[in-house]
Amino acid sequence: MKRLLPLLPLLASLHAPAQAQEREWLSYRKLMEVSRLDKFYAMAPAERDKLDMFAHLNPSNPDLKARDIVLTVVHAGGRTPLPLDAQGNLHLAPNAQWLAEDAKIMTNQPSTSKVAVGPAMNAVVPAGTQWSYGTFMSSIPQSNAAIGKIAGALSMFAPTIRSVILKFDQPAQVTIQSKAGTRQYATDAKHQIRLKPDAALVKENPPMLLSARPHEAELDSE
Structure with a gap:
């Protein structure tokens, strides 16, 4: 995995009360923007057909593992979990409906948790x-x-x-x-x-x- 634009990760707090109740993390639109996935999928398919681009999440606390992070998009149609893998990678294409309604992403993490979010790319x-x-x-x-x-x-x-x-x-x-x-x-x-x-x-x-x-x-x- 090659991380792109290493100086531009979004350091976002994964806020939640002490009881680790779910609460808002950031907007779906912001995730698309900071990961550059919106720009990647705006390219012609022939310009990206050999590439696998995704968002990479890197917790600042080494004791926090990606498998412990639960992210859920809350949108007009209901709730959709985001497919975060054990390496902290999110593979997803922009969802036009979620962007239009400014859907929010919820997290299960405590207020002390922070995570850097940035674009990453592999070859297919x-x-x-x-x-x-x-x-x-x-x-x-x-x-x-x-x-x-x-x-x-x-x-x-x-x-x-x-x-x-x-x-x-x-x-x-x-x-x-x-x-x-x-x-x-x-x-x-x-x-x-x-x-x-x-x-x-x-x-x-x-x-x-x-x-x-x-x-x-x-x-x-x-």
């Missing part, structure tokens, strides 16, 4: 275990172009993406079968493989064979 993990190298690696230039549009004048603070880190649940291998020969990559001690784009391979677009499907394709600035 393709289906299966046989991918096209050039197609997959084009997520790197697409991410840099998207970051420029999302960040606007603040793009000087945003990272430049240079590689993709494939993250597996177990030891794995990636084999690239090109005209010049076969290249093989094995996971490191963290079950990760870093791939940097090779111009010749991007142009040829040979098949990539993976021994297992990774659970994440992190865009990285190194």
